Amino acid sequence: MLPPFIDPISRNILWQPSEKLIADANITRFAKLNGFAGAPYETLHRWSIGRPEEFWSALWDFVGVKGEKGSIALERQPGKTMLGAKWFPEASLNFAENLLQGPDDALAIIEANEDGIVRRVTMGQLRQRVSQAQQALRKLGVTRGDRVGAILPNNLDALVALLATASLGAIWSSCSPDFGAAGIIDRIGQIQPKVVIAATSYRYNNKLFEVSDRLNTVIKGMAGVEHLVLTTPSTAYKNDSNASVHSWEDICNVPAQPLSFEQCPFNHPLYIMYTSGTTGLPKGIVHSAGGTLLQHYKEHVLHGDVKPGDTLSWYTNTAWMMYHWVISGLAAGAAILLYDGAAMVKRDDRLDMGILWKIAEEAGVTHFGINPKYLSTLMESNYIVGQRHDMSRLRSVLSAGAPVSPEQYDWVYSSIKSDMIFASISGGTEIIGCFVLGSPIHPVRRGEITCKGLGMAVDVFDDRNASVIGVKGDLVCTQPFPSAPLTFWGENGDQRYRDTYFSQREDTWTHGDLAEQTINGTVIIYGRTDTTLKPGGVRIGTAEIYRVVESYPWVQDSIVFGHAVPGDEEIVLCLVMKEGQELTADRIGALRAAIREQASPRHVPHHITAVRGIPYTLSGKKVEGAVRSVVSGKEIKNLGSIANPDCLEDFANLFAEAA
Structure with missing residues (x-):
């Protein structure tokens, strides 16, 4: 017997806009004014990228930008699509x-x-x-x-x-x-x-x-x-x-x-x-x-x-x-x-x-x-x-x-x-x-x-x-x-x-x-490509691992990065434990099993260890690249961009302490 059909269009929908919300939306009014009344969003989007000069000019008029628009919306450099493009050169x-x-x-x-x-x-x-x-x-x-x-x-x-x-x-x-x-x-x-x-x-x-x-x-x-x-x-x-x-x-x-x-x-x-x-x-x-x-x-x-x-x-x-x-x-x-x-x-x-x-x-x-x-x-x-x-x-x-x-x-x-x-x-x-x-x-x-x-x-x-x-x-x-x-x-x-x-x-x-x-x-979005993991040559986003790790109540924070080994890359997971909690062998095993089940076998870290802190940029983003550099013995040229650089000391001898 075939499995029951699941409509992929309606799957995983958590919220739907009401007819009134759609009718009253600014975007609905904008679409109507530009000849797309009743058209699906995909049609409006294709127009906006297929004729970008028309779209952005229409947007200028719709929102009422204060200023002089001029007669030209977009000038392209000969032989180029993006490079050298100039918007509203007379505005x-x-x-x-x-x-x-x-x-x-x-x-x-x-x-x-x-x-x-x-x-x-x-x-x-x-x-x-x-x-x-x-x-x-x-x-x-x-x-x-x-x-x-x-x-x-x-x-x-x-x-x-x-x-x-x-x-x-x-x-x-x-x-x-x-x-x-x-x-x-x-x-x-x-x-x-x-x-x-x-x-x-x-x-x-x-x-x-x-x-x-x-x-x-x-x-x-x-x-x-x-x-x-x-x-x-x-x-x-x-x-x-x-x-x-x-x-x-x-x-x-x-x-x-x-x-x-x-x-x-x-x-x-x-x-x-x-x-x-x-x-x-x-x-x-x-x-x-x-x-x-x-x-x-x-x-x-x-x-x-x-x-x-x-x-x-x-x-x-x-x-x-x-x-x-x-x-x-x-x-x-x-x-x-x-x-x-x-x-x-x-x-x-x-x-x-x-x-x-x-x-x-x-x-x-x-x-x-x-x-x-x-x-x-x-x-x-x-x-x-x-x-x-x-x-x-x-x-x-x-x-x-x-x-x-x-x-x-x-x-x-x-x-x-x-x-x-x-x-x-x-x-x-x-x-x-x-x-x-x-x-x-x-x-x-x-x-x-x-x-x-x-x-x-x-x-x-x-x-x-x-x-x-x-x-x-x-x-x-x-x-x-x-x-x-x-x-x-x-x-x-x-x-x-x-x-x-x-x-x-x-x-x-x-x-x-x-x-x-x-x-x-x-x-x-799975994360930045410069922090993408590539065990066995397969690209893996760090977000897929963070999703699993963050579900554990004894984890305060975590960071994932790739460590180069001859011919391959190994995944390393470092955890900051909540106060009073320890990273035990049982917890490491549970983590590995959960990542294998909820992500894939390729996502399972080779190394899981505890550290005292996770480095963040001054704007509050994890710095996987800095950790990877420290572990590899490379210099971080701009420590001033890291809000808490002292925590990087824990990573210098990481593999001597790894689980």
Whole structure:
């Protein structure tokens, strides 16, 4: 007898949009206006990548970008598809002007910290503050093309400074104040900022951290800094540099004037952001004002269904791409929640696991962004969000930074809210946006990213450069998109940029993710290809092993990497055990059996051992490559990119202690 037929289209569906949600969605209205009423998403997507100049021009009109569009949407270099493409070469706009639209009385910012909501700021009040900051930066000599560096927490001052910088046509680059001096110098020091805006202290996990000495080291270690502006009052900061020191409060204490906005070309630099860079200096990725704005408009308005009156939040710091992503929600008419603090706060007698949800409840957050590690911690602690907090306004939860396991999908719908969109999104700092993400008109399938982004010609190629479905391969993009980097900052920036993304496949962007596209049109991300395991020559994603390991309550953290042996590669799994727990032979055996059963025999680690800590980048990502280098006896050239480099000592003699 044949087995019962299981419809692959409906399998693993956790949520379906209602007919009303689909009818009211921004993307439905956009499709109708462009002649695709009633057409499936796949048709709209094929149009968006087959005629990208029509799609992005239509998006400009639909969202109402403030600026001059010009008559040309896309110019291609002869004989090239992606390389050398120029978007809207006749256009002019200002990024900040597009974020500072809206009625004076509309809610724009909700500022919060570990004690809760600090204040609410209307759009009129925000414009006033940006006007004052704009005047202050002008007095310091900041003009179009100058670089402004920031070492600031995620608060109102940081956002005001960013918008004031962008309003002048200057270039913004930021780090979080918890970065070490070397990490900041390696990043912002590359771009020789004229002005640095910094905090001399910050609070995290109920503690005050004074960083005046570190800041002095940073300013002395940077070339070209003319002015240092301090946002926090400090008697501890002793200036030992050539920079003039100012108080942010003092220089912004001027009457507000009507804002002016420097109109710049579409491809004018807006942000310089940085890769994690553990093998050398972090790469300074230069992003354009127009490309960033249009990509974020698309992702918020069409894919996120963000509408005026919504409230967006993302747990992030000012160094991560998601900070820049979420603040662009202002352009869609939404309010932005800025939170400065720990995701889980140590109180005197307990761990406050619900601080983010308490603030989201009070703020009426509609779109809540977080990372999979946070979801995993809530799962392990059985923190049932929906029972503890009123999530009636919540319409979507989003996750980025690492693959989301199928079990985490289950938990989101059982423990947060059953009727909402859960969107795992994936792209990165390199494109300041997403290749694959969510949608208000698609079902959510367990363990799968919902769809390819409109205007993004995403595919999965094998080693023959052939598109494959149901098989793991390289995530690629085959058509130009506006938010591609302008260049890498510094000497030979264009060549370094091409070498990074186009050396593997000529004129095709190879992103560096191991991925699979399914028959449903969804995508599964298995991890970075530079950390892909290859035992017996078969490519294996680390996410498949992490998924199993993280289900064990006695595991605090873990890291997986490949160790070269003659003619092959062995998988190594290192575990941080929870307090009071030991890695016994029985537990090692249970782990191996579970990985064999839930993944495959090829996934089973050759070595499983305990370590005291797992290395993370300053932006909170595991650094498998650094561990692999240490184990192989190679030098890590940029320890400043690792938040906790001391833990690498455990890996130096790993195989002498391996189980």
